Amino acid sequence: MDEINLTINGKKIVCRAGTTVFNAAKENDIRIPSLCHHPHLEPIGACRLCLVEDENGRILASCVTPVSENLSVQTDSPNVRAHRKNIIRLLMANHPESCIVCNKGNRCELRKIASQLGVGTYDLYPMPHYTGFEEANPFIIRDLSKCILCGKCIRADHELVGVGAIDYNQRGFRSRPATVHDRPLEQSSCTFCGSCISICPTGALAVKNVSFAGSPQKEMASICGFCGVGCSLVMGIQDNRIVDVNPSPVENSINQSTLCVRGHFAHDFLSSSQRLTTPLLRKNGELSPATWEEAFAVVTDKLFSIKKKNGPQSIAFFGSSKCSLEENYLFQKIARVILQTNHIDNGGFLTGRSVLNRFQSRLGGMSIGPLKDLEKAEVVLVLGADPTHSLPVLGYHLKRVSKIKGVPIIVADPRRTDLIPFASLWMPLATQTDYYLINGLAALLYHRKAYDAQFVKRFTQGSDEYFKELSAMNLDQISRVTEIEPEGLEKAADLLAGKKIVFVVGHGILQQRNGLEVIDALLNLALMTGSLGQRGTGFYFLTMENNALGAWDMGAVPDFLPGRQSLVDNEIRKYWDRAWKIKISPDPGLNIIKMIEAAEEGNLKAMYIMGENPLRSLPQPGQIRKAFDNLEFLVVQDILDSETVRMADVVLPGAAFSEKAGSFTNLEGRIQSFDPVVSPPGQAKPDWEILSFLGNQMGLPAQYRTIEKIRDEIRELAPLYSQWGKNGNSSWIKEKSDLALFHPDESGESALFSPLVPLKENIRDEDFPFKAILGSWRYHLGSGTRTGSSNRINQMPLSGEIEVSIKDGERLHLLDGDKIRLSSSYGSIERKVKVVRNQKPGLIFVPRAFYENDARNLLPLTTLEAPNSPGFKEINVKIEKT
Amino acid sequence: MTQKEIDWGRLDEIIKRHRDENWALIPLLQDIQEEFGYLPPEFIEPVAEALKLFPSEVQGVITFYAGFSLEPKGRNVIKSCRGTACHVKGSRSILRFIKKELNLEEGETSPDYQFTLETVACLGACFLAPAMMVNRTYFGKLSPPKVKSILAQYSRPKTGESEIK
Numbered sequence A: 001m002d003e004i005n006l007t008i009n010g011k012k013i014v015c016r017a018g019t020t021v022f023n024a025a026k027e028n029d030i031r032i033p034s035l036c037h038h039p040h041l042e043p044i045g046a047c048r049l050c051l052v053e054d055e056n057g058r059i060l061a062s063c064v065t066p067v068s069e070n071l072s073v074q075t076d077s078p079n080v081r082a083h084r085k086n087i088i089r090l091l092m093a094n095h096p097e098s099c100i101v102c103n104k105g106n107r108c109e110l111r112k113i114a115s116q117l118g119v120g121t122y123d124l125y126p127m128p129h130y131t132g133f134e135e136a137n138p139f140i141i142r143d144l145s146k147c148i149l150c151g152k153c154i155r156a157d158h159e160l161v162g163v164g165a166i167d168y169n170q171r172g173f174r175s176r177p178a179t180v181h182d183r184p185l186e187q188s189s190c191t192f193c194g195s196c197i198s199i200c201p202t203g204a205l206a207v208k209n210v211s212f213a214g215s216p217q218k219e220m221a222s223i224c225g226f227c228g229v230g231c232s233l234v235m236g237i238q239d240n241r242i243v244d245v246n247p248s249p250v251e252n253s254i255n256q257s258t259l260c261v262r263g264h265f266a267h268d269f270l271s272s273s274q275r276l277t278t279p280l281l282r283k284n285g286e287l288s289p290a291t292w293e294e295a296f297a298v299v300t301d302k303l304f305s306i307k308k309k310n311g312p313q314s315i316a317f318f319g320s321s322k323c324s325l326e327e328n329y330l331f332q333k334i335a336r337v338i339l340q341t342n343h344i345d346n347g348g349f350l351t352g353r354s355v356l357n358r359f360q361s362r363l364g365g366m367s368i369g370p371l372k373d374l375e376k377a378e379v380v381l382v383l384g385a386d387p388t389h390s391l392p393v394l395g396y397h398l399k400r401v402s403k404i405k406g407v408p409i410i411v412a413d414p415r416r417t418d419l420i421p422f423a424s425l426w427m428p429l430a431t432q433t434d435y436y437l438i439n440g441l442a443a444l445l446y447h448r449k450a451y452d453a454q455f456v457k458r459f460t461q462g463s464d465e466y467f468k469e470l471s472a473m474n475l476d477q478i479s480r481v482t483e484i485e486p487e488g489l490e491k492a493a494d495l496l497a498g499k500k501i502v503f504v505v506g507h508g509i510l511q512q513r514n515g516l517e518v519i520d521a522l523l524n525l526a527l528m529t530g531s532l533g534q535r536g537t538g539f540y541f542l543t544m545e546n547n548a549l550g551a552w553d554m555g556a557v558p559d560f561l562p563g564r565q566s567l568v569d570n571e572i573r574k575y576w577d578r579a580w581k582i583k584i585s586p587d588p589g590l591n592i593i594k595m596i597e598a599a600e601e602g603n604l605k606a607m608y609i610m611g612e613n614p615l616r617s618l619p620q621p622g623q624i625r626k627a628f629d630n631l632e633f634l635v636v637q638d639i640l641d642s643e644t645v646r647m648a649d650v651v652l653p654g655a656a657f658s659e660k661a662g663s664f665t666n667l668e669g670r671i672q673s674f675d676p677v678v679s680p681p682g683q684a685k686p687d688w689e690i691l692s693f694l695g696n697q698m699g700l701p702a703q704y705r706t707i708e709k710i711r712d713e714i715r716e717l718a719p720l721y722s723q724w725g726k727n728g729n730s731s732w733i734k735e736k737s738d739l740a741l742f743h744p745d746e747s748g749e750s751a752l753f754s755p756l757v758p759l760k761e762n763i764r765d766e767d768f769p770f771k772a773i774l775g776s777w778r779y780h781l782g783s784g785t786r787t788g789s790s791n792r793i794n795q796m797p798l799s800g801e802i803e804v805s806i807k808d809g810e811r812l813h814l815l816d817g818d819k820i821r822l823s824s825s826y827g828s829i830e831r832k833v834k835v836v837r838n839q840k841p842g843l844i845f846v847p848r849a850f851y852e853n854d855a856r857n858l859l860p861l862t863t864l865e866a867p868n869s870p871g872f873k874e875i876n877v878k879i880e881k882t
Numbered sequence B: 001m002t003q004k005e006i007d008w009g010r011l012d013e014i015i016k017r018h019r020d021e022n023w024a025l026i027p028l029l030q031d032i033q034e035e036f037g038y039l040p041p042e043f044i045e046p047v048a049e050a051l052k053l054f055p056s057e058v059q060g061v062i063t064f065y066a067g068f069s070l071e072p073k074g075r076n077v078i079k080s081c082r083g084t085a086c087h088v089k090g091s092r093s094i095l096r097f098i099k100k101e102l103n104l105e106e107g108e109t110s111p112d113y114q115f116t117l118e119t120v121a122c123l124g125a126c127f128l129a130p131a132m133m134v135n136r137t138y139f140g141k142l143s144p145p146k147v148k149s150i151l152a153q154y155s156r157p158k159t160g161e162s163e164i165k
């Protein structure tokens, strides 16, 4: 039976079989008090507050009582109320009397329920259980004497974030959530995601380093501005300051009551003393405060006179994958329409846009991938991705599908990531050999006939050639190159055989020298296995920054117009010519690396940088500094003082996402709009307002008095965004591909297999015998400009140790904490070392973003763009002890 | 006194025996405790890894059951009864006497790992009150001289390694 009839408080109710009495009541707007129940957690029936009484006077905990036919319960009978009051009295007798100074303040659920039930005094002998106070770390205070043993923190930690840092220790009265060996949190596996704090009903777990204790004046919804997940947040505001951040209580949010350490704690960078609060103009070599009018006038005059003197090709715009859709749209429009240059790029170039580009051009559209659909996967192949650090909430999703849904996960990564304990198989392949690995797996599936022949026949072309190449493939050679034993390859093939695959692709691929080839190989494998076009199949790309897709979609790139439409397509260009009443040059502009080269050569005279800090994010700052010195005019619009800001001729203070309205497109293809939560500091302005003033002054025909005007224009002109806003603050991009596999019922084109190519083998460099991988640590995002301005993050004693294998550690006599110099042929850095188990000998890991992102010094600037994909991931190095 | 040396090889063997069972955790922990006399805390992580559990979960199970101990216990574990029947018959002075004789507090283990002193709620031998248990043997109707002779029986001679039964 699918439906159950029951009666709650005399009201007849029909509900789904298998649900609980608590949920059935909730769906019918009958509120039952609870302390241990949470919609995202498995119920455990610990607090007994949700008691209801059935007709026989039996008392049941409704959150763990399944509905049954003809059940009739009272949720608020005198008996039930009496029991509830007693429970609260007992809990309070056990509770220390520190409510007045507790920073849960009015949000404490125990206090709330006590007052709702009218429990003023508890009339019992007070028996508080003092446990000591833990607050050595910069993020979380634990005062477990306030713990009511509801187990929510533990369940959040296990079921939602999949870290398992805490569990109950001991029994009975002494029982408390504890780490292994009862160590302080910073010595445990805790990632300081803070999800347990937000879910704790009392003040037992609280945020540390709050500038304000208690309940904020108001709370407002927003979106996390750090990574490409785009978590939904609630920000607590006191006197125009953000004093608190929690995951949004919305039940179907992406992040489901979780956040990561950046989202939860690093937003304190917003009130950093490094914020820019007034426009600055360079006068006599010094940056000094100016009015907006002065600043706008200088920008307009200078850009126009440079254009007049040197032509439009002498001006370049560098936008930001952190700025909003509206801002990137206006930014590129000013560049293309007023200054008539296609030299527009954004920071997304460094994090793999060209690789995404390849994907887009081969499929004619990237499909939307809701993270929720990961649940439907048959098998997940994770390549070059450690989302537990880079996009933690995506990592939580993967852990959950593995642990709760039992979906097998295969991880191909040279390093043992935190995902490995959840994986069915880990393939520790040699760096930059993903291409061979994927082709080898395809060959194995081909030999076993374990692929989707029907799909291949119906939707693709060129399979004969591809299969011929697969059948000729030398698997021993693949095994040798990838350093994966033949048994390992077979095991992977066992897991993949006959399955549709979900691919999770990270920066190991997106920033790899061979990134484009890897994408080709992956697409071949996806076509062969029929892993495209359906929910629970296809690709998820880790986008490092919150609006990496959006900045691209808005045309803040050299070769695409808004709506991810190719600039070299004559029809498309004509369309935009008409829309904007101009003539767009058919030549793609320069990407950021080429811009810097052009400045070095003196061909570029002016640059307008919005929301990026190339001196910190790009390799070889010395070279970039020289290039910028060569410019006649540099405008920097940003929120924080930075190396790049200090070189500018004009500085325009922008607003952070929480201080303005805007929208971001996350890695799923979800467009999320947000409203300002506080106002910008000082005279700073929302970036879209700055651009719309400037555009207006420079002669853009359209006026954008409100942000809605910009949105309307994008919606109207870019089909990809035509659905934007149709569904409140969260809508989806509209994908359209000509390929039949995306719409099997209509006619369409076949997808093409791409030919296999021989790649250069990794040759061992005798002078630089180690391979260093550069990667992220969860505490920082990207190059760390923003997270590095967070007080809390800075107070965490992190030293960004370089990780070496046990074998290399022994050979070089390195011990944890020893200082080493790591050098490539481009530069060197000095840091402490850490010897880690499970690391391949010869492999080194260097966390980015630490020490002003010094790791970038190991990389060259120029060869980044060699095959148009930034080889920003790996470099040959040597180690010296210092 | 030095901590006992840990034999990781023996742990691996035990893990291997259980790794593929369902609900392996408790039998595995029992085997470790049987083999080592206690559950060395250093074993929590490897056990968790082998069974794909969180280390905190493993610790939670260990500390939930009184039968598991994260501290090395003496060769002889004395459980002195604190139940009602024994109390009435003077178990308090028996416990005091044992403490004095062994120079141990409740829950402690002697530095030479000869004795661990514990108390229990009721040994289920009330007719023998006051009662205690040493390892798996019951002793009842205790008096200080009787306790003294029992303890002597279990004490290892100061020299030599011979076992005493």
Ligand code: SF4
Residues within 6 Å of the ligand: A146, A147, A148, A149, A150, A151, A152, A153, A154, A177, A196, A199, A200, A201, A202, A204, A205
């Ligand atoms: S710390 Fe908070 S969430 Fe965790 S069990 Fe105690 S009261 Fe519940």
Ligand code: SF4
Residues within 6 Å of the ligand: A153, A156, A157, A161, A163, A164, A165, A166, A189, A190, A191, A192, A193, A194, A195, A196, A197
């Ligand atoms: S902060 Fe996150 S990782 Fe740490 S204990 Fe809480 S939920 Fe677990």
Ligand code: SF4
Residues within 6 Å of the ligand: A224, A225, A226, A227, A228, A229, A230, A231, A255, A259, A260, A261, A262, A263, A264, A391, A392, A393, A394
């Ligand atoms: S996962 Fe990304 S979007 Fe979510 S809180 Fe962390 S940084 Fe913000």
Ligand code: FES
Residues within 6 Å of the ligand: A033, A034, A035, A036, A037, A044, A045, A046, A047, A048, A049, A050, A051, A061, A062, A063, A064
């Ligand atoms: S809410 Fe049901 S027992 Fe706590």
Ligand code: FES
Residues within 6 Å of the ligand: B081, B082, B083, B084, B085, B086, B087, B121, B122, B123, B124, B125, B126, B127, B129, B130, B131
């Ligand atoms: S009271 Fe001591 S054995 Fe029962």
